[in-house]
Amino acid sequence: MDTLAYVLPLIWAAILAAGVTLYVILDGFGLGLGILFHFERREDQRDIIMNTIAPFWDGNQTWLVLGGGGLLAAFPKAYGLVMSGLYIPIIVMLLALVFRGVAFEFRWVAKPRQEFWDLAFSWGALVATFSQGVVLGGLLQGLSTQDGRFAGGTFDWLTPFSLFCGLSLIAGYALLGTTWLIYKTDGDLQDWARDAAKIALLAMLAAMAIVSLWTPYSVPRIAERWFAWPNFLIFAPVPLLSLYAAWRCWHGIENIGKDAEPFVAAVALFLLGFVGLLISNVPYLVPGALTVWEAAAAPSSQLFMLVGTLFMLPIILGYTVFVYWTFRGKVRAGEGYH
């Protein structure tokens, strides 16, 4: 294998990992706000919740398209394998995102009879989140393959473990959503978000702990990696830093004035969880089935895409930051273009 064919898949795996992480965080707090909709019944407060994300959701969601498109472009075999192996949760996620996405615009036009689109927004977010967790769980527990193609059954993904991953992600996105609200709102709504954030944080920590034990228990390959000496010592900072991030998050939630801290800490928690996943699964792209090299597209394809990506990605990040900067500060009642 020449150097290019060795290095390019690694670079692409890193780019995709960054893209998926950005998606999880950016659309994660958006979906989290949808989950919160279930618990906030006051219409004016719901309007504000929606307006904290309205200028950004579309750009945030595009990282999901980059995830899918990037996987197809850089790792076509993995793309085909994952999409057909996890057909049902992926289709369910897409349909849920249809409801969630159109609700952003339909709700305002439908007023004062917008209840259906409120439901579409919140249930769409809940179902999409759950499906994403199930997809992650399904990937972790492995897909049955033959010659690199999916060779399992329609419902192989349906296990207690994958369902639990779905619930865990709901807790995680709810934490991102509540802490985002603390950051972007004030007064009554912020107080409410602080209370909700505590529950979400405790739920997420419990879920993280359970998944961290359950995964090595059910996948021997992962247990070997974590618990073999001296690996555990080397990896120990990951759980320790997670505990620190959790403490900072709680601290920020309790102390008024530290409005950005809970969100930053929640993002850190997600990043650390992601590092844990990486440790468990390197060098697999589809855990247990395809390594990054086995799944890679032709080097010339990866190189062609890389040129554009290295040029475009900084520009994209630049104007994304610019838009967040433009709409910085607290969101108050009555704002929006509608």
Place this chain on the structure above:
Amino acid sequence: MDVDAIMLARIQFAFTVTFHIIFPSFSIGLAAFIATLLVRWRITGEDHFHRLARFWTKIFAVSFAMGVVSGIVLSYQFGTNWAKFSEVAGNIVGPLLGYEVLTAFFLEATFLGIMLFGWQRVSPNLHVLSAILVAAGTSFSAFWILSANSWMQTPTGFEMKDGVAYPVSWLEIIFNPSFPYRFAHMFTAAYLTTSVVVLSVGARYLVQGRFLEEAKTMIRMGLGMVAILAPLQLLIGDAHGLNTAEHQPVKVAAMEAHWDGNKPGELLLFAWPDAQAETNHFEIGIPHLASLIITHRYDGLFKGLKDFKAEERPPLLPVFFAFRAMVGIGLLLIAIGFVGAFLWWRRKLFETTWYLQPLTYAWPLGFIAIASGWWVTETGRQPYLVNGILKTIDAASPVSFGAVLTSLILFVLIYTSVFSMGILYINRLIEKGPQGKAISPEGDPDPSAGAHPLVAVQSATRSALGGKE
């Protein structure tokens, strides 16, 4: 996946792609229209351009949301339902779609935030620039999608190794032989579609006697575009047809239901092609005209369906009839543009009810033509998914019949209900019409409106929320 599941996957793809194409083709033209309105407002300072831009931006937002969600579905469907297509063609199609995401999706999705919510937040120039960037994003998107699709129609610049396509020349892949024609044809169709909608809405207001200044602007701008673009589209379509005759002769034979390549083709106005009997029933046609159109010679010969094996021919009926629907609408639009231009020249445009009244129902014409055009080009490529390389039947994912059937039912139910609601809401916005106060070119709210900025926004918000003015 067995044969029946493949049939369902094909129906699912055809269904989701037909629904999807409506929204981006509208967005491409509408984004450019809104940007034009804002630029004209910056130059002239006339309020009604600004009111119109705000009005159409609301409609754009609703349409764009539907385009985004239906587009995400498509970007995943290549894997869920067509996994072997991603394996065989992923090296080529993947990067093209990847470039679409990088150069187009992020641009339009990000600046949409400023376009929708930036009216008071950013300077007018930056706001206009955002609208231009959104329009540019939609155009770049069309560029890459059409490139990928054209490559599937006329693949070049690659080599096959072990059943997988590998890129050899990216320039040849991107600018494959049918790409320039397809891109020009689709791009013009998108602008034409939006222009018809704008013209139709303008006519509706004028007939109702509402928003007269805005209505006249919309009619002038919409009609001007139709009058120029509809005849231009005829020329582009003709060039595209010549290109198809050269590279995909069996598709042209199916479009014309032309069986015998040894005889000059007659242009069939109506016929019922019979694939089993290899002939047409109830033919009404004009002798030699098809030869004249396709070869530009009176006695020109072009290949007939019998020159190809039966299993290499596309399904005839959808190709034949969808092509006639597309061309028929194209000719109707030329007539609308010609008559309108004549009335405009005689200064009777805004008084001629017999012309304006029917136009109020004309808004779907472009959408129908575009959907028909896609059916012609996509069905006409069958039985291949990538022409000459990969048959559709060999491209499917290993997914069970039940799973595809369930997802198909869900797609049909959800798409028809959600998107018909969306179209209903767009109609509600149009019924309400341009509202609210304009902003003066300096970026401050119009002093004549006499309102504090925040009050102006709030009153605009309230009215948009369904309150009384």
